Amino acid sequence: MGTRLHPLTLTCPKPLLPIGNLPIIARIIFALRKQNIREFIFLLHYQPEAFIDALGDGSAYDASFEYVALEKDLSTAGSVRCIREYVRETCLVHAADILAEAPVRAMLDFHRSKRSLATLALYPQPAPLSYGIVRRQPDGRIRQFLEKPTWPEVFSDWVNAGVYLIEPELVDHIPESDHQIYFEKHVFPQLAAAGAPLYGFPITGYWRDVGTPEDLRVANLEFLDGQLPAAFLTRDETARHRHERTFLAYGESNSIANTALLSETVIKSGCQIAANAKITRSVLLDNVNVLAGAIIDSAIIMDDACIGESACLLPNSLIGEGAEIAAQSIIQAHGVVNPKQRVSSGQVVPTRRVLPTGYLRGFVDGGSVMGMCFNADFMTWLGKAFGSRQALAAASNSEAVHRPILLCAADAGNMRELVTPLIAGLTAAGCDVACLQRGTLPLARHLLFSKNYAGGIYVGKEDDTNLLRVALLTGSGEDLTSLETCSLEFVDLLEHGRQGSVTAVDERYAYEHYLQALANVVPPGRVDSPAPVFVSIANAKIEPLLQRFVERLQLPLRINSLPGDVVVASPVETEGWHFEIDSAGEKLKVFFKNDAGMRTTISDGALAELLRQQVNGEVKLLFNWLMLPTCNREEDPRMIRVPGVKANFVDFARREKIPSWLSFDGQGSITISAWQSYPDALMVLVYLLPGLAALARRNDDATLRQQQLLSCTNELKAMLMRRLLENFAGNVTGISDGIRVGAEAECVIVRPCAGIDALQIFYAESPFNEKRNSLAALVTKNLTAWIKEKEDRFMKNGRRN
Known part of the structure; x- marks a missing residue:
């Protein structure tokens, strides 16, 4: 149905949209006929x-065409099943x-x-976030x-080329x-997992998915600039492109005034362009x-539309069939005008979507939006987008429509440019906002869970990477999933009648309410x-x-606060126990x-044993790739490893129907389900205090996960992950949000970062392992060499050009 191309496809099937003066499907037929x-x-x-009217019986292409009209849209695989007799x-x-130079x-x-049962054409795509890898x-x-991954989920730059x-x-x-039923979702993944003979055939040359407005415009510009390969051109077009670049394409019966200024534009038939009109890249x-x-x-403008005198269409506008844009009106960037819609004189049509398709995916990690910096726009x-999503979700419940959104910042004063x-x-989306100027993420989750909010946003920083983090939360305090966050780019940003x-x-x-809830979990007695x-x-x-918490419960704690931008580094000159709490x-x-x-850090394994003693009843221990229990602990049936670095323990526990559990993410986030389903450092501290005397101070249990960042551009991330898989194939022990190489103490995890040009490398280190970091050193050495190899090739090609 071409929903990514609305409103263009509301009146025209996607394959019949033009590249130059011919529909996309005709270009594909040319390429296949030449083979x-x-x-x-x-x-x-x-x-x-x-389709039948546009293509005919195939005689114009020296081919035989047959058409099968389906009553329902069954998608790729479902449609093929309907014609199994063919x-x-x-x-x-x-x-x-899709335009693909595939050597059939x-x-x-x-x-x-x-x-092979099926062979797929595969194309190397440096930024594969909008495709199936x-x-x-x-x-x-x-x-x-894997369909449409976020950066941490990327394991290859090979994408399904659609052939x-x-x-x-x-x-x-x-x-x-x-x-x-989709081949790429419901057929091929299951066959691959079952070990069926399913193969990939790499292709090079030209490849473009023209399923979005951005890519449709780019394909037309490539046609105009002579970059579209001859396989997709008519003989006349091939001859013309051989001798000169063509920056304009005209159909028949067009009337264009001498004073009109046109550049890099496709104009089909019957168009009238008046004096002093200026049209570029449209x-x-x-x-x-x-x-x-x-x-x-x-802009892209459909049939029979009228653009009035001195009207202005800003970049990436989409104008539907028969629309009328009156004089001096303005269509803002990414504005949409539906078929037959009339825009009044002087009216401003606001932005509906401002992000290129797939752009947001580059910043999403575990449902949060991550980045070094974000501009005001x-x-x-x-x-x-978040406000519009919450309003739409609540539209069926009139009592919930005006519930406010909670906005909490680690420090709103220092984050004013974001808040x-x-x-x-x-507020432009019609949402009321309740703003908490400073607080922690657990505090925000607690308020969402216990108060009447429609949803929440927390703005803070990740201490280990110094990345900004915008956590998007449901009304019950849980994170949106990665899929839910990525889908925000498809939310229509319509102006709300209510500010x-x-x-x-x-x-x-807020603090008192939260502290009272914490106090309720403290064991009886001092x-x-x-x-x-x-x-x-x-x-x-x-x-x-x-401080208020310590005084209320008379806890034996001494507090050492640091500036918000300083990574915690507690002193170890003094005897005693030292706790570190991150800024969130x-x-x-x-x-x-x-x-x-x-300084000796207590491992997650030791903390888990202590916490188990503090929680009543049978408790399962859930842990991800970053926690490193010793072998005898992992054999414990109460211990379950959930694949990944940012594993979703809540969803796993729900699926497996685990009533009581502890979870460790290997980076300090600990969740005790008996209290709540999210990590809270203060609450865990309270649980730990009564048992500190029993906590053994054994160095042999202090196996930790270390990490480092390896700089590389976004264009190299997918290639590096694919080469890591190829070169360490026999030693890969897991693929999730990252690739796991080796096992336990020798384990290395490589993970593409969201929002930053880097890879995260996690590795195990033991003070008693003389060959410590050997696998990490080998992995890092290879990654560094591949980056240099690519950069050297780029520099060589640049000098040559």
Whole structure:
């Protein structure tokens, strides 16, 4: 249905949209005909008559066309299953919105040599976040698929190119359903996991998915600039591009005034361009009327639309069929005008979407938005998109529509440049905002869970990477999933008739409510400690909260607060226990001064044993790749490893129906389900205090996960992850949000960062391992060499050009 191209596809099927003066599907047919493919079957659902009228019986292409109109849109695999009687031999399946230079004969030879059930064309895409990525073995066999990953989930730069060779037997593996069935979601991943003969064939040359407005415009510009390969061109176009670049493409019966200024623009038939109109980098379909003085920049305008005098269309505007843009009106960047819609004289049509398709995915990690810095426009958009999402979700419940959004910052004063535009976006979406000027993430979650909020946003920093973190939260205090956060870019940003209000949350009341809840988990009687306890906090703004807590419960704690931008580094000159709490209030580390005077950190394994003793009943221990229990602990049936670095313990516990559990993420975030389903460093500290006397100070248990950042551009991340898989294939022990190489104490995890040009490398270190970091050193050495190799090649090509 081409929903990514709305409103263009509301009146025209996506494959019939133009590249130059011919539809996308015609370009695909040209490329296949030049490889002697003559028999075509078109599987249609949306406006089948339009296809038949546009393409005919195939005689114009010296080919045979057959059309099958389906009553329902069953998508790629579901549609093929409906015509299983046609699939009597090896068949080529080609997506109708992808231009690919795929050598079909070579691909067929490869397919037959492997006796493959299906062979997929694979294309190396440096930034594969908007595509389906594929894990391919050296012999070509496909082992894994993942659709539209975020950066931490990327394990390869091979993407599904939308061109397949299939055998008749494959149809038996397509589920029968009245709903949409996709090859890339419902067929190929299951076959790969089952070890079926599924192979990938790498292709080079030109490849473009023209399923978004941005890519459709770019494909047209490439056509105009002579970059579209000859395979997709008519003979006349090939001859013309051979002799000169063509920056304009005209159809028939166009009327263009001498004083009109046009550049890099496709104009189809029957268009009228009046005096002093200025059109750049745009696509105009049939019978578009542009009146005097109109300015059009990087827009796509459908049939029969009219652009009034001195109207202005800013970049990436989309104008539907028959729309009327009156004089002196303005369509803001990324503005959308639907078919037949009339924009009044002088009216301003606001931005609906401001991000290129897939852009947001580059900043999403575990549902949060991460980055070194965000400008005001981005933060305004994020607030407006989140607010619009919450309003739409609550639309069916009139009582919930006006519930406010909680906005909490680690320190709103120092983050004013982020908080202010966020509030502007939220209120523009009609949301009331309750603003807590300073607080921790657990405090925000607690308020969401216990109060009547529609959702929440927390703004703070990650201490280990210094990245800004914008955590998007549900009304119950849980994080949005990565998929839910990524989907914000598709939320329509329509102006709300009601401007939201802003109120301040009473900090004293919020703190008291939270502290009372914490106090309820303290075991009966006074909490004593066998030695002095020092607590260092990375966010000095929350010192009053901790101090009040200590005084209320008479805890034996001494507080050492640090400036908010300083990473915690507690002193070890003094005897006793030392706790570190990060600026978000989620992560807790415990260490002491050993007999040699060195700082010794207590491992998660030791903390887990202590916490188990404090929690009543049978408790499961959930841990991810970063926690390193000793072998005898991992054999304990109460211990369950959840794959990944940012594993979703809550979802796992729900799926497995685990009533009581502890979870450790290996970086200090500990969750005790008996209290709540999210990490809270203060709460964990309270649980730990009664048992400190029993905590053994054994150095042999202090196996820790270390980390470092390796700088590399976004364009290299996917390639590096693919080469890591290829070169350490025999030693890969897991793929999730990162690649795990080796096992336990020799384990190395490489993870592409969201929001920063770097890879995270986690590795195990033991004070008694003379060969410590050997695997980490080897992995890092290879990654560094591959980066240098790519950079040297780029510099060499740059000098050559």
